[in-house]
Amino acid sequence: MDVHLRDLRYFVAVAEELNVTRAAQRLFVSQPALSKQVRMLERQLGFPLFERVPAGMTLTPHGEALLSYARETLERWNAGVEAARGAVPSGTLVVGMQTAVGRGIQQRALRAFRAAMPGWELSLRLVKWSDPSGGLADGSSDVAFVWLPAVPGLRTRVLSVERRLIAMAESHPLAGKEEVTLDDLREEPFIALPAEAGPLRDFWLARDARDDEPVIAATAGTADETFEAVTSGLGVALIAEGNATLYSRPGVAYRPVRGLAPAELAIAWRADDTRPQTRAFLAALPGGRGDAGQRASA
Numbered sequence: 466m467d468v469h470l471r472d473l474r475y476f477v478a479v480a481e482e483l484n485v486t487r488a489a490q491r492l493f494v495s496q497p498a499l500s501k502q503v504r505m506l507e508r509q510l511g512f513p514l515f516e517r518v519p520a521g522m523t524l525t526p527h528g529e530a531l532l533s534y535a536r537e538t539l540e541r542w543n544a545g546v547e548a549a550r551g552a553v554p555s556g557t558l559v560v561g562m563q564t565a566v567g568r569g570i571q572q573r574a575l576r577a578f579r580a581a582m583p584g585w586e587l588s589l590r591l592v593k594w595s596d597p598s599g600g601l602a603d604g605s606s607d608v609a610f611v612w613l614p615a616v617p618g619l620r621t622r623v624l625s626v627e628r629r630l631i632a633m634a635e636s637h638p639l640a641g642k643e644e645v646t647l648d649d650l651r652e653e654p655f656i657a658l659p660a661e662a663g664p665l666r667d668f669w670l671a672r673d674a675r676d677d678e679p680v681i682a683a684t685a686g687t688a689d690e691t692f693e694a695v696t697s698g699l700g701v702a703l704i705a706e707g708n709a710t711l712y713s714r715p716g717v718a719y720r721p722v723r724g725l726a727p728a729e730l731a732i733a734w735r736a737d738d739t740r741p742q743t744r745a746f747l748a749a750l751p752g753g754r755g756d757a758g759q760r761a762s763a
Contacts (some may be wrong), residue, residue: 468506468537469614470539470542471603472502472505472506473535473538473539473710474492474539474756475492475502475503475506476503476532476535477532478492479503479515480524480528480532483521483522483524484521484522484754485503485522493596493597493602493616493661494661500577503515510527513527513528515528524675539590541697548557548608553761554585557583557586557587557588558586558605558607558742559590559607559608560588560590560606560609560610560746561590561598561600561601561605561608561611562586562589562592562599562609563591563594563597563610563611563612563688564612565688565712566610566730567707567711568624568625570610570624570625570751571589574746574750575587575750577748578749581745581748581749582741582745587746590605591687592606594658594662594665594666594685594686595661595662596661597611597616597660597661597662597663597665598611598615598733599611599733601616601619601733601734603760607738607740607742607743608734608746608747609734610624610730610731610733611731611732612668612669612728612729613668613728613731614665614668615731616663617654619733619735619736620733620736621731621732622731622747623730624727624730624731624750625705625707625729626730627705627707627729627730628705628706628725629671629702629703629705629725629727630705630706630709630719630720631650631702631719631720631722632691632701632702632704632709632718633718633720634695634696634697634717634718635716635717635718637698637701639653639701640720641721642720645720645722645723646720646722647671647674647723647724648676650701650722652680653680653700654680654682654683654700654701655670655680655692655700655701656683656695656700656701656702657670657681657683657685658684659684659686660684668728668738669702669704671722673726674724674725674726680700682699682700683700688708688712689712691704692717695714695717696714696716703722703725705728705730706719706721706728722750732750732754734747
């Protein structure tokens, strides 16, 4: 019987939390998706793992018997991966990105990392907004360029602080203004990040500064999807000032929004990651020679 490691991680998280909502938050997945995967695992195994009780849920005898083996399998797999990575002094460091980085940061870091870690390569991967950890939560990225606020359990260092601009079609009435206010935007339909992005979605809807509910016109999973929606006239979107240059599109106008706190681009890594390749990449970035600017996401 073939069972994915992901299913074992889901089972262990739910078994330890005995609460699907808390387990989903811990795994950075939606509660309905987690519930569906657990039910599918139970059907595949042919027996129930959990019993639903008035106080929540509890493990069945089947689940109790399986839990220690599932934990051991995950621990042995993780140990095996680390052993394989350390077998030779070379490898690939996977760098997740929510948007293009630019700003001269990436190129300098690449050169410095290669000098410090000869034989190692960097693999850049674009991660959808539905994973606000930039791939760190599921281990598909080793480090990640993310926009704050970051998900809990990560360490971050701010690399760039920029104004938030509103992106709109050039034909939009507000494009004629030099600067817009939140009052100007209250009735405007927004292009939003997916619900899974959580607090990050709220930040790019300016919920930190507004006291009303924003109008949502569409959801976009990537920066490119956001700009396509804006160009098509579906709605407006807040973006970081530096991204206005990186994602320059004909037919799109950008205007500063008065009174908004700035956006922060950061490098993020797992708090327990002390591998030399990770430390070398962090040292290659601005502020990398000390602890200044580091934060732990609670």
